[in-house]
Amino acid sequence: MTFPRSSRVGRAVCVLATLALAWAAARLCVWLHTPIPWMIGPLLATALASLAGAPTASWTPLRNTGQWVIGTALGLYFTPQVGALVASLWWVIVLGIVWALLLGLGFDCWLQRVHARHLPGLSAGELRATTYFSGAIGGASEMTLLAERAGARTDLVASAHSLRVLLVTLCLPFGMLFWGVTGLDLAPPAVRDVAWPGLGLLALLTLAGAVLAQWLGRANPWFMGALLVTMGITLSGQVWSALPPELSYAAQLVIGVSLGVRFTPDFLHTAPRWLGSVALASVVMMVLCAAFGWGLSRMIGMHPATMVLGTAPGGIAEMSITAKVLQLGVPVVTAFQVCRLVAVLVLAEPVYRLWVVRQQQRRHKAGVE
Template identity: 65%
Template sequence: MPRKPVAVLVTLLLALAGAGLCVLAGTPLPWMMGPLLATACASVAGAPTAGWRPLGNAGQWIIGTALGLYFTPQVTALVGSLWWAIGLAIAWALGLGWFFGGWLHRVNAAHMPEVAAPKMRATSYFAGAIGGASEMTLLAERAHARTDLVAASHSLRLLLVTVTIPFAMQFSGLHGLDLNPPVLRAVHGPGLALLALATAAGAWLMHRLGRANPWFMGPLLAAMGLTMGGISLSGIPSWLSNAAQLLIAVGLGVRFSRAFLYAAPRWMASVVLGTLGMLAVSAGFAWLLAQTTGLPLATLILGTSPGGIAEMAITAKVLQLGVPVVTAFQVCRLVAVLVLVAPLYRWLYPDASDAETG
């Protein structure tokens, strides 16, 4: 159990109130947007907010399962035909992260003399990489970087992208690739129980193998395998999907604190400006892909945006903007970044790497 069960319960009630306000206001993604903003603002204000990792894992499990149900054989064939576009998106993400890291280093290195040059290079590089916050922080720790700045950069980037893109999609009127298999609308109790067991086994296996995001990737792959094989057990109830969004949002919102913003204001300001710049140029890259693939621009913006896989896939799911394509782009990018970002660092900055290990 969590150390502060009362704080966890109060945080969940606050998140639920935030979701209710966003539902009444008609904002996009109310069950993610409301809890995220409510818990983040409360945390920055100094309130004793708290999360509980098993609840966040449960949210990842449910969303991973729900997304996997979109991958019917017909949809899988469509995604497979886009392998070249996914490859370009991976190269784009690696290059964009490198430029973002270079921007952070250029703006902050001279103003943080207390951080040694090799450590500053590693901090900027892993803070700029377009990957998961926990994974990039772990890689940064191995490179002897400032893990607090790396974690802060990724948390703030995810918050900005998660808040900005849904509003932009809703107000722009862009439409995506709406592929909703019938199984998504049919909920069967026994089938849902079997689906839960199968996807839980997938999460357990990924955890045992030490893979990244096991509570998301395991259920996603298990549900994909069943759906691609033509096995339709059950859809996911809408209330369960909403609860999962709330739990994921709370896990992100409680990362923030008052010290989080005041520790390195210049660093945080450069992260904000850099993230907004990445959103703009990524939209341009998505437009180029849309011209060559014929896919809707909204779908490709989500697929190539510098956001988190769960957050962007949820956006695609709720706004019906092409879940399978967005998920495929984001999953392939995540795997490629996790595999390549550390070797690329050693190749790009051999002097910094040698200084850290020596």
């Protein structure tokens, strides 16, 4: 919800009310024994309230703090042994990156075909940029910024990524629970006990890493900065402290809220046919990624659930949280998601330029013939 700059008190009240709603929803999901209750409960409750027109709000510093906590918690899984395992899977990670790029191009082609005549006011170039960056499996904010530079309809791009992440975040945990594959992780965190001096030092160093990543303009700086610093500490064999479970719960809650508040009443009015196409394509992408992950698991002898999460077309924080809470190969899932995110961010624009040139050459050739 948009607030006047002068209405700081009003916005603060909305943030507190939203957090209270999210906490109540999380407690209800805990009581119902749903998967990932501290993220799914707040996500669903906030999204439904936002769609109903309630004045929900998310505070950016809280979301950043949540990502900082989750990045730190995931980094604790990267012991030297786990680091060697992940390094040995480099070729599988490359396959996952290639798969993600190809899947995004397929999504782009389908959206172009479906919406060539159903998005009035868009030129051919705007449509091409909009469908391409909507299909790319990257971070919502980063893809929206790249789309803006390419002249796309950024509202359609943002809505596509928001809806895809919502569907994946909701469907996969329940799918894993129905599958009955929780608690299979053979690589627990390097340390399970909370040691307050070590926790304080870990917090200071990871905070510095997050601030540095933000200053450098990196993607997901609060998550990636904290993750990389913690990984470096843990990979070196240092064992300082675990994180209190309550911190992880709070982080999941604020991340769920930050996703839920995107779904305002205006969201439903943003080209309903477009949202329907994105929803259908997202479901197809989940099925294809699950099949691809299953195939990779057969090649490397790893449990299929880990590879399904590693190749899932969801957000990096959301899929890593799912792996952490359900104990399904956290380091492998995190490594796959992080490497894919970085690769897509680096390659999205060059691939787009090559893709556009190829399409133009194909159309020119067809016109000549």
